[in-house]
């Protein structure tokens with residue numbers, strides 16, 4: 100068998116995706132590799148295929164237990180002998196797994212990095228033939244990454260203790276230069292083949308909405324996307340609870356996840372989501388790493404995250420099956436404040452010197468600013484993201500909120516000058532509300548109390564609404580012309596850069612959507628060209644068949660107690676509706692149906708299709 104046979108037989112795919120083949124070839128030649136590919140690109144295949152061709156065992160180091168279980172279930176479904184060893188197993192289960200492993204029962208074994216240090220495991224590894232060591236989520240080894248795990252540093256020691264050095268393959272979705280260097284260096288890769296594929300996820304639609312009523316937006320969205328699976332990310336536990344309660348009252352099948360819940364509740368909620376019992380998950384960013392649910396159709400950020408790295412990673416959990424999915428960020432200027440507060444209260448890393456901690460704080464601040472710009476930019480959002488990750492896109496993608504929305508830009512430099520003057524006049528002692536109220540000439544009791552009407556700047560922007568003034572202030576904060584103090588008062592301060600505005604060297608421009616957000620309706624953005632959902636190609640009869648196959652899949656999933664997408668992905672079911680297989684040979688041509696999957700489920704799906712069609716092939720899709 101060669102790599103193509105393996106791909107067809109076990110995974111049911113007809114060809115490799117970008118980057119997979121070269122990495123597999125290098126591994127099989129005995130060269131270390133580092134694969135940097137975005138989520139959903141298909142990193143697993145890069146080590147699972149060679150694992151089956153190498154003589155010995157492949158050890159996969161993976162940071163999260165949930166990920167291991169999912170991967171092992173998938174492999175077992177495909178007919179590959181794999182196991183995981185981690186703290187979710189009892190001592191005796193671990194001993195048993197190691198015994199079976201020593202007896203050559205498994206080709207692939209997933210372990211958490213902590214496991215490498217245990218005597219029992221080390222003894223097993225030294226006595227067995229380990230052909231490859233795969234480090235998944237390899238950015239965890241880097242102190243520059245967001246998820247640094249000290250236990251990843253143990254990997255190197257472990258490798259040294261093995262009699263024969265296995266080939267090492269490492270994979271991550273984090274592309275920054277620091278992280279890349281760290282992985283190569285800290286892991287001690289030998290002249291590795293480093294392969295970086297494009298970071299663009301064409302099937303993802305990106306949009307930023309500046310909706311004031313986020314709860315209503317979320318509810319409306321979920322109602323429009325009934326029966327689809329999605330994640331709502333919130334910045335704080337409190338927001339998670341609030342959004343969760345609202346959705347629950349409205350009858351949405353929703354569950355929640357944050358670090359404040361007990362371990363058992365978290366496990367159960369996560370499982371309800373993965374098994375599609377509750378298709379909607381409201382969570383903090385504690386949720387998601389290693390969640391390999393392929394049919395997540397949307398990721399809504401209720402609050403802006405702290406960095407574009409975080410955002411792209413979290414949003415990237417949508418559409419792993421390659422089908423169209425949406426990533427929507429609900430922005431409000433307040434999010435910047437929340438994040439700044441969270442950053443300022445972040446625990447300092449005790450291992451760092453004060454200088455290092457200061458450098459980290461500065462980097463955090465920069466990341467937050469880049470993230471905030473993303474929410475304000477009128478340019479193509481995809482282009483913005485790709486440029487940040489060091490790639491050049493096409494400039495206009497045609498599949499993001501900005502490419503599909505018309506904007507008006509207005510020059511607000513005059514207002515900006517008055518804002519700066521006003522803040523200086525009150526000697527930088529007030530926050531956004533007081534400053535905006537003063538400039539608008541409002542006569543609120545609170546403002547009277549502060550006595551701001553005595554200043555020359557009182558009413559200097561009389562023609563503008565208070566909210567408009569606030570928009571300009573926020574734009575100025577984004578451009579680092581103004582900053583707010585980090586304490587709870589958030590007093591506005593003028594930065595050195597503001598001088599450029601006062602001296603006329605710099606203009607301040609505000610963009611506003613022509614058609615207000617949240618009311619974009621169904622036209623335009625949805626169902627567009629190549630990015631459309633696969634099931635969109637089905638006609639009404641086809642959709643009916645698709646639903647029947649989905650039901651069959653749910654039934655089997657319940658019987659076998661595995662998540663539905665582990666049996667077949669939606670994409671595979673759609674392909675069945677297109678190809679309408681009547682025989683084993685037909686069925687084997689469907690993408691995602693390998694020999695083992697056919698042996699397990701093929702006949703049940705064939706029967707369902709035959710029953711629906713009465714054995715007469717019709718065309719269930721549009722086009723040709």
Ligand code: ADP
Pocket residue numbers: 112113114115116119136137138139140141142143144391393419420668
């Ligand atoms: P990653 O780990 O890079 O996020 P996965 O390994 O989970 O991505 O793969 C994402 C999805 O793509 C999975 O459903 C996987 O089965 C599918 N996939 C991977 N390689 C191929 C391929 N060559 N052809 C078709 N589908 C593939």
Ligand code: ZN
Pocket residue numbers: 478479480481482495496497498499500501502
């Ligand atoms: Zn675009």
